[in-house]
Amino acid sequence: MTTGKMGRVEAIEALTRKSLWLASWMVHHANHIRPNVDGVKVGGHQASSASMAALLATLYFGILKPQDRVAVKPHAAPVFHAIQYLMGRQTRQKLIDFRAFGGAQSYPSRTKDTDDVDFSTGSVGLGVAFSAFASMVQDYVRAKDWARKDSLEGRMIALAGDAELDEGNIYECLLEGWKHGLRNCWWIIDYNRQSLDGVVREGLYDRIEAIFTAFGWTVVTLKYGALQRAAFAEPGGDRLKAWIDACPNALYSALMFRGGGAWRERLNDEIGDQGDVSALLARRSDDDLAALMANLGGHCVASLLEQFEAAGSDRPTVFIAYTVKGWGTPLAGHKDNHAGQMTSAQIAQLQDEHRIRTGHEWDLFEGLDQPEQLQAFLDTVPFNTMASRRLTSPAVPTIGPQFVGTGPTSTQAAFGKILDAIARTDSELARRIVTTSPDVTVSTNLGAWVNRRNLFAPQEMADLFQREAIPSTQKWRFGPDGQHMELGITEMNLFLMLGAAGLSHSLFGERLLPIGTLYDPFIARGLDALNYACYQDARFLLVATPSGVSLAGEGGAHQSISSPLIGMAQDGLASFEPAFADELAIIIDWAFDYIQRSGDARPDLADWPRDLTGGSVYLRLSTRSIDQVPRDVNCLLTNSVIGGAYWLKAPTPECEVVIAYQGVLASEAIAAAARLGGDRRSVAILAVTSADRLNAGWQAAQRSRLHGDKALSHIEKLLSDIPHRAGMVTAIDAHPATLGWLGSVLGHRTIALGVEHFGQTGTVHDLYRHFEIDAQAIATACRTITSKT
Template identity: 70%
Template sequence: MTRIAARMAGETRDDTHLAMLDALSRKALWLSNWMIHHANHIRPNASGVKVGGHQSSSASMTAIMAALYFDVLRPEDRVAVKPHAAPVFHAIQYLFGRQTLDKLKAFRGLGGAQSYPSRTKDTDDVDISTGSVGLGVAFTAFASIVQDYIRAKSWARPDMPEGRMIALVGDAELDEGNVYECLLEGWKQGLRNTWGVIDYNRQSLDGVVREGLYDRIAAIFKAFDWRVVTIKYGARQRAAFAEPGGERLRAWIDACPNGLYSALMYQGGAAWRARLQDDLGDQGDVSALIARRDDAELADLMANLGGHCLDSLLDAFHGIDDDRPTVFIAYTVKGWGTPLAGHKDNHSGQMTEAQIHALRDAMGVRPGHEWAPFEGLGIDEAALRDFLDRVPFNTGASRRLTAAPVPAIGPRASGGAATQATTSTQTAFGRIMDTIARTDTDLARRIVTTSPDVTVSTNLGGWVNRRALFAADEIADIFQRQRIPSAQKWHFSPQGQHIELGIAEMNLFLLLGAAGLAHELFGERLLPVGTLYDPFISRGLDALNYACYQDARFMVVATPSGVSLAGEGGAHQSIAQPLIGMSQDGLASFEPAFADELAVIIDWGFNHMQRSGPKTPDPVSFLADAAGGAVYLRLSTRPVDQPRREMTSELAEAIITGGYWLKAPEPGCEVVIACQGVAITEAVAAAGLIGGARRNVAVLAVTSADRLHAGWHAAEKARAEGAMDAVSPVERLLDQVPDHAGIVTVIDGHPATLAWLGGVNGHRVAALGVDHFGQTGTVEDLYAHYGIDAQGIAAAARRFTRGRRRRG
């Protein structure tokens, strides 16, 4: 029997239980408001700049979060908290004993509780980081898909309970387009065990939402097979509706415009009475219903919406006993329980000293006892502590799980099939993945690949043919069944290891983020690999940043890159992406030129994705690799002649560090050509054009400007702190170059990627690359157009050699 059915049958909820929940909800409301007030008006603030904190947006979520955290949730459930409700979350964690008083006092300060819940910055029990509005909503859906993926596998832990993925979301967050991309993808993937709880306070940052929004929200979720549960009326309102005249009051509430309801909430009981008497007076029963309540009681009745009524919330939440995705639309008042309730400007508004003191008095909190967890609740402290100890969600064990690392199989094993006389890095990637797919290893079993409808064109076809696509139910390849020739075997099964997505890069990075946290969310190690076209990283950049902020572990393979995708024109050519790779925290960016480099990087990448050590820089590379992170590979479709060489440990280490000498400088060196990626062909040709027998041109193969730059920056910081012997890899490389030499940097991408090399030792630099939108043409035409062909590189280099001769 569901909770709702039981209530209809006459069962009553324990009054003591409700009293405990109500007391803790009020305490969370007080603590969250005081936390924000303290940060803005009590804590020293030398700059005088507002700290902020969203008192009103927190208040509207208080009862919802109290019902969930103190009653409904189980340890296996995972929650993405509405960003602006972070103070309520921290207050609840404080009551659980998972957050410290010092961090509450330092809210929004250095080392304090974070402005928005953060897995990496907060020390309390954050499941999913939020902050970029809308992304938390979608992240829970993909986390549920990942949970289903894991549970379908033969290697999954049988003792791991199945949790619900829950998003707490403000109604204005639903303006974000990624929410609807996620709903469509969830429908395709058979989404289950996912809840959305919408704080329907009918206000956004700048004002009141449009009329009819509820109907649109409900219709959209229903269109994608979500159950819609509306929590509109509180218990006191429902009791009033049962009185004579109550149905007319209900009709008035239902017809009241959002802006008017908010304004009356702010004005209070007298305003409610005047308006209701104007609209409903002289109607006998309904007039008497209004008259039976004084102004305070009337205001309390009209504020008793479902999202603030614990009894209504618990009925709704406990009324769900299946795994169908469900959205709860909970009517609330922004600023509920505070003097700011309902005002259209209250999003960033804060209570005055007089208002916060009035709220403190109403809460029964004595001056000087504002932080006391159980002050003013009127319930025995021991009873409250015992209640909190028995809350199912408040488990003593850590809810952040662990999983053992999976050993990689080594660059020779993964790259043996990749080395041909001439090949592209994209082709080599496909061969490496196909080689791994052939193995019966834990690594092969734990890889999960995904792509936004470009699986074949990013060379994942071989992997998918061997490892199949994932779906909860078996789906045969109709073309194969009909014996129609096709290179691709599009077979779906629960054991499949590729999750095919629609064309939405935001969804790709959200899925990679969720899969990249599987070891901590679900206790199972996944090695997610996502492929997409390099120019379209920008379309999913917010979600990529969000995934890295969560410290998710994944490998994103972006191909083809640069203007080498010549025939597609500027819309499909990438320019700024190398700079994204350099600037994105938590992401190690590589752009190899050769297949053997790629094999080394992929092997290293699978290990890097699983590391969890300290963030202390290595004394040789000055990179914090022990901490691990995500990996970005920028690949190309352009074939390049492959070097015949032995992959020594020294060369492999240099590739991972970020660069090595393809042609080392000699004492008379006048020019260094530093190249990242497939423009290496032009770099080598240019060296031949200008070097001749004098051998005065060196070639530096840069595999990762990101890592060379990071090491240099870290070494400079170390020297500033007194470690004068600190030397980074790029400094060791360029120390071999004479002071008089110049450096020509070349990349099929933005020239700023490598231009900084001149700052390492003060060498002159000519930075070549692409800094304007591309256009259609052949690779040869475009490289010549942008001056990154052999002749363009040679011309830039000759400026340095001519200058050297003049000075001689």
């Protein structure tokens, strides 16, 4: 047994071995020991965890500071949870329950794991790009005069598999990072040269290096470990190095799997000369030779420490770490090992190699020498602080709705005026807003805000058009005080930026109120990143405009149909589609409060109390101007707008039909009611501001009643005012399913009008008539449904 003082490298190597064992055992236990009551595959990634064991251990036990933030490769979750367990941030029971209900998650999750996850990962590539946007947001926050000055600057780090580089969003992110002067960002690529389905193509390294170099990144290659470098210095070592450099990926992986004897046979056949090289090989046993060839840079703690400590922060840095998939396990190198798992015999072999006694598989230091010294080392690890790394920031007070007049207007135009009114104020709310848009700033009505609040850049940049005295409505001054982050035309980057800014209070201790604008039909282009941002519980206001076939002249490619259904289905996102400017003013004021409500206590239940825990908000707006309703805004109207609906024309006991609309079809609904005889007592008009809020409230009330409560939802209360014999016609410039469910609430016969097919060019009236959502079609539907009474 080793005695004496344990060095830093030796301690990290021991903890690497322990992390590797715990990760392997965690997956084995979940799949082969824990009862599987439903027979469905549990899964896990022993090989992908093994290739990152040394990389993760070196970072967490040797390099990271508490202010650093890390996105861990999704398939390395088991080794991440093992490291958290060794530092006391994860419980044994969570490891035992890995991939079971309430246990450690399959992929690291900010919201569902109880250990110290900085960035959720799982949809590959997104966590990598997210780290870059987090770095940009950190620079934004630190440039502000209101930001705390005692916080330390952290590195935003992502550990990625080489196959993740197939994801296009990574390259969109690289371009955006170059534009914004990205710094303080490390990406560490687990270059094990294997993907889910096989071995990666030859020459990938050269492409990776060239791409990152082109975008201004520092490229650090971690190819050879200390054992290999020492061997290269021996006589004949240059020929061994040349052979390694020329060896195809598939052959290297195959020889890793076959072991030391196969290495010796191949090397003797190809470079053995009965001289220096043969002597170099002969001095090593088969086991020593296998260890030498496995000693790539990504597995060598001494080499990793050296390169990580030498890296700077002023430029983004990518570390290309050569590794072996399945390193240190019987699965090492096999092309099928991605989802493969060790057999009982193989796990027993690994258990024997790690000196793990039966019944002690979960013990912290089982099989390791000098546990007291290891614990003492862990106690001094800079990252191993028991203080919470989830920071907090006080909520920013709202300033009340900003009403913008009663003349004809569109909700998109009203949004610009509301934001401009906020920009004019000297409020903390105005200072904390940060806007961003994928090259559609002007066309989504952010221009006035940007003119007053400027664009962000680390250094001052003058508007050359102003300097040259060229007239322009846009005063595009860049500077550290700017509050708009301009992006290129990529919705993925928009949602990643919103996600990073929407976590600023937790990551950097300073609250931002992010607002992102984009064209409504192109939400789908970034939907994976939007879902990812919501899954992290990031908080932001998403303004999508223009919407629907109301954008008549642009044609089907720019007209949205299904986006309201996305708003209803997306967890963590409250969706609204107001028709009138006063409704929009109410919703925006409420949204600034809603996105700041604490999400820390959010239970993972279908009926979680949304209004207590908050979330992000999505507004679907239109470019079509409609006449506004002159009225006083009172508490009842305000609460109803936020609740999701109110009576624009209240029902009477004689009511025969209800016209329920959402959004810009308000004008058509009002006109239809007039055609039916608007002064009669038989027609009611229900103004729906949020099908999402109405549906969520209805679903929650039904679940409550299943448990014996007497809850009534907002929509149930509204519809209880109309006779059961009355019919209902719903209308929306979107898919009719958005509102079609309203008839199910209390059993009213319903006709749902909407758009189910791609749009086309024309006038608004042409398209409304074509899709039968105009006033005449609504009136006809009303007559049809009342004739069946």
